[in-house]
Amino acid sequence: MAMIVNPTQSKGACFAVVGRDILVKADGSSLNFKDLCDLKAMQPEADFFDEPGFGVCALGLNVESAPEGYVLKTIRQYFAENDEENSFRLARARALLSWRRDNKFCSKCGGALKDHEELTSRVCGDCGKTYFPRIEPCVIILVNKGDKILLARHVQRNQDVYACIAGFIEVGETAEHAVRREILEEVGIHVKNICYRGSQSWPFPDQLMMAFTAEYESGEIKAQEDEISDAQWFDREGCPATPQPGSIAYRLIHNLI
Numbered sequence: 426m427a428m429i430v431n432p433t434q435s436k437g438a439c440f441a442v443v444g445r446d447i448l449v450k451a452d453g454s455s456l457n458f459k460d461l462c463d464l465k466a467m468q469p470e471a472d473f474f475d476e477p478g479f480g481v482c483a484l485g486l487n488v489e490s491a492p493e494g495y496v497l498k499t500i501r502q503y504f505a506e507n508d509e510e511n512s513f514r515l516a517r518a519r520a521l522l523s524w525r526r527d528n529k530f531c532s533k534c535g536g537a538l539k540d541h542e543e544l545t546s547r548v549c550g551d552c553g554k555t556y557f558p559r560i561e562p563c564v565i566i567l568v569n570k571g572d573k574i575l576l577a578r579h580v581q582r583n584q585d586v587y588a589c590i591a592g593f594i595e596v597g598e599t600a601e602h603a604v605r606r607e608i609l610e611e612v613g614i615h616v617k618n619i620c621y622r623g624s625q626s627w628p629f630p631d632q633l634m635m636a637f638t639a640e641y642e643s644g645e646i647k648a649q650e651d652e653i654s655d656a657q658w659f660d661r662e663g664c665p666a667t668p669q670p671g672s673i674a675y676r677l678i679h680n681l682i
Contacts, residue, residue: 505671
């Protein structure tokens with residue numbers, strides 16, 4: 426479907442994205458197209474596009490604080506407060522803004538990319554190679570052992586939070602293969618009865634999180650030191666700090682999917 430860059434009108438849901446946050450009106454009302462135009466006037470170089478086919482109109486801003494009349498809200502919080510359809514639109518807006526920012530030149534010949542006239546893609550003006558938005562599939566898994574669940578504290582997290590095991594699907598793998606491999610690599614145990622539970626777009630910048638549960642089969646926990654700082658079996662009622670609402674990890678841990 427065609428993408429209109431710097432539109433003059435739009436009927437889509439309007440989002441002003443600032444990194445991992447969005448701007449929302451201080452009075453709680455929804456942003457409209459005029460709001461986006463006014464915000465773009467403050468930062469003329471900001472990327473601005475409309476996708477009528479998906480009902481998305483998005484502006485990517487680079488500001489340190491919210492302008493007068495607006496406040497910043499995390500995208501995660503928006504996901505927690507909104508239904509799947511509205512969350513999809515914001516996820517798409519954020520992911521496409523990131524993709525457009527990072528894809529300006531052709532990896533084949535170095536030529537400048539331009540927007541396709543009919544598709545959500547970019548085309549090299551020199552060699553004609555077409556580039557579509559990328560999605561990186563990931564698995565996220567909650568492992569059960571009787572009444573207990575396996576949670577881990579990840580080295581790269583800057584918070585003292587315990588979460589599910591997760592990782593990217595490697596080339597050639599099925600999702601189920603990735604589930605078994607990630608768990609064995611990160612905590613040294615084998616699992617069985619792998620069951621798909623749902624998915625979530627996680628546009629930071631372009632992950633598709635596929636959620637699974639699995640049952641413990643064998644082995645003792647041995648954390649992969651460069652990935653996991655601690656991993657333990659916990660009672661559901663006695664879990665430490667875990668991810669907040671708005672992520673599929675929260676829904677897995679709290680048995681909501």
